[in-house]
Amino acid sequence: MVGKYASISILSFLLTWLGQRFTHTSEPRCRCLYGDSCWPSDDAFIKLAEQLSAPLIYPRPLALPCYSNPDSSACAAVHARWDDGTWRAEHPGATQHPNFEALITPSGEVDACYANSSIGSPCGQGSVPVIGVKALTLADVRITVKFAAEHNLKLVIKNTGHDFLGRSSGHGSFMLWTHHMKDIAVDEVFRPLGAPEGVYYEFALTIGAGVQWHEAYAAADNANRMIVGGISPGGSVGAAGGWLLGGGHSALSPTYGLGVDNVIQISLVTSTGDHLLANAHHHADLFWALRGGGGGTFGVITSVTYRTYPIVPTVLATMVVSVKSTELTDDVKTAFTELIRITTNLTDAGWGGYAMFDSTGDTRGFSLGALVPNVSWEEANRTIMPYFDYVKSLAMSLDSSDETWNGAFKVEGGTTTEWPSFWSLYKHLMPNTGQVGRNLELGSWLFPRDVLDGDHEHVAEVLLENPGLSYELIAGGAVSKVDPSSTGLNPAWRKAVVHAVFGITWPDGASAEEIQQLRGSLESKLTRVRALAPDSGAYLNEASLFEPDARHAFFGGHYEKLRAVKRKYDPTDLFLVTEGVGADEWDEQLRCRV
Template identity: 50%
Template structure:
């Protein structure tokens, strides 16, 4: 009897699953008559290595007593990204733990119990699997497909669209897949024997950046990865599958440009190792097509680079106003103008604007450049030094102008060297709390094209200056632009961008719905401002607005149709559907029922 190849099996499975999907237009949620019985869950429990988990909102212990040790732990950890990542029911932004009914009633579980509201499950998953192996995930996925469950995949809960939670859902929790393997020599599966990479690193789906960086550094290597205080973001999940920007992107590309291989379980339970030689269509899609969309990623193998020294600048420019022609406006406008030159030379980093107040507004520049080559380092130093001299002269002239509103104050306007990128990371980012963790949060973003900066940098700068807490992130250009747009499934707008502009707002518990809606209206207005600058560009899927009028174009651009076709092969039943992800527009707003065809 001839065995089917995995490709043939997938094609046959796709046809069978598509027929089944047509008969099951709605997912089964907790509380539905079709929800699996206790005996069925008990049978699942015999197939996995850990007891089934029953996630709860993280604040729930405080509803017993605020004086219990459990509540004290919750209170102490509430704004700690790594603590929240360790909780099965926690999202980094608690608003995504909540659920709003059609009548506007909100079910949630607040830390501030004095508000006298009941603790509800909200959007926290009802039950799930604590995955520790490929077999655990295969069992979980097969069970979910068999019972037509609403599935969410979660590692750390870092998701500004709440893709790691859904009311009444079945959770595949990958947080404890912590294996890290450093390969002195790595050949991708199916590749020619002479295609080897020195010191590649394989990370399990639950590895976080602080763990990955420490492991790479112990081997004298450097990884292109995310930067946030505490390093709590997952290194092998949504960050990567959505693109993955880094302070090193201008020098070495995005996360998707540094991946050698994925291992993944698809919706029929198949375990696949995919790279440029095996299932290249899936490899293409996973590099930018979005997390939780094509299957459950088990591990990722990245290329690494030898440790190298870096040059860095950390400065803050402060003034009384950022209105057009003010000193601060000129300082920021010049940064926008020279950004393409900076990123071409390898400078990468972040320039967030602080929220203007009645008497002060400021922006900060945190930027680095590898100094591997003396010639390249000299050119990069000359460009940045020129900008710093410009700022110093601007500050001096604005102070002498006699107009207090124009006066610019500078802090730290000089370059500093570090022996390695890891030294810089540990000095600035390895401790502390990531801004906004434990608060309600919504964000938006837009990619600003390089040609627009070249032709009208002043309009770009003035538009950004009108958006509170916007950021000018120099994580595009340079090496990011040197990759052909068709090489990965990533939104092609990244390849022509000069910079990535994220922005958003946060709120504390007790903020009224009217107040939150007013903030949302402002967010929508600011998104529209940036979209009007470059309507044919796009946005970053991982720092995404929930209010994009055409999310398929905004987040995937011309790659959407191809991504949808690949999803139909590897997930024909649409088991993996996430907010604003591929195929999500074919489902209702709650992603529970398919829209009629």
């Protein structure tokens, strides 16, 4: 028997060795990074540049000018516009949150470039790619993808840098920057490729990969139409990339659905350099996967076609509750608990929006901003005002300038206004700066109807343990009416009503040990949050970098089908991103197969 098992062992070793040898000779197990001997020569990059519409780019950390000359106008601009998302998007080396420009090295050092150059450390390249292509055309994208595949490079696709998983940066990588692909077209009649006679869409909006939401909203409005999209200061988030591919939530979603429910056709380049059009009638399997399977996973998006809607009035409801205290008081908790209790009623009525908690100095509380399109002002008030009246009944009657409200609960607002369109409201409501420019990592979870309709007090208790909580009414309603199998999106979305998201921040100069301690605290809190709805999941675009079961959290029962589609259209795994489909078959750096 010993001899038998020894023979099997030797045979197993030989088969393994031959398999490794075959893999090594036919397909390298590791990607080539800058500094490796396999990195393309200068001549190779010169030949690449000769084929492109624009010179090669050499991304650098955004704060670099403050190290070379702290008194320069370039450094002054860095400090003045550090939290301007639109400005950051114009720089290929910048991410919206600078921690994704940084790198924690294997030795435990933080390689970063801080706006405050006096912190002491030199400006490091960190996770910023060293060289890349500024794509202006479809041909540029195809050439770049073929070059990356030929040289086995670690490829990073970047538009605006709005990414909480660090997918638009990568140490030693090669960048494809799609930010300047800004074509926009409105077709009064749009027929998807391969669609049968009679299948068409009116006033479809086709946008290039680099178009941002402020540009897409304006284009739709100019055509006397509206479009479902994201909300961010300045509208700086990309409208045809990761937002859509991860699901794409919106305050309009309870009425009109998610981004994946409103896309008609997607143009992309695959890892072989082929250009494909994917829709419900042509490459339908790929179209299914693209709608929720995640950005940077199946190909490079070059344009997206969305359905649009007639412009309708939109009602906005706002309220701020606060208390002078170092802790959240019972009144604040009671007000939030009641919001949880009525959430499903609100989203069923079409309301979408955000309750955001804030702790500033000795003041605690939350603000609520919610909107509902295409209902009368009277109907909107009928559904939201009872909540406002309830919260006001908890508060003391105080003048807003009264300084004697120490420890008392105060309500500001609790009113509604009507706007002629969503876009007019957006332009009035959203500042041009804010929310970006700080080190930030997130945790999040989707909450289904049955949990919110259950023990409201317990849900509120657990959620309020998380600093910076944002309680987002961006599902339910129309989102829940879509067949979960019709898109590659995690089926948990179709049961969800709320997306709860929170995070950790740290100052520039924090050590790797301090960052890891904060991450441990975040994970501990997130474990409690997940336990409220263990069968649910997380929003792929706004989630923890360290989900213990990413397949379940982000893709649910769709993972295996998504993996099969990826093998078909990206057989070499050229497109890999943190926690994306196929990423668990590679090491933590997404450099080598495991």
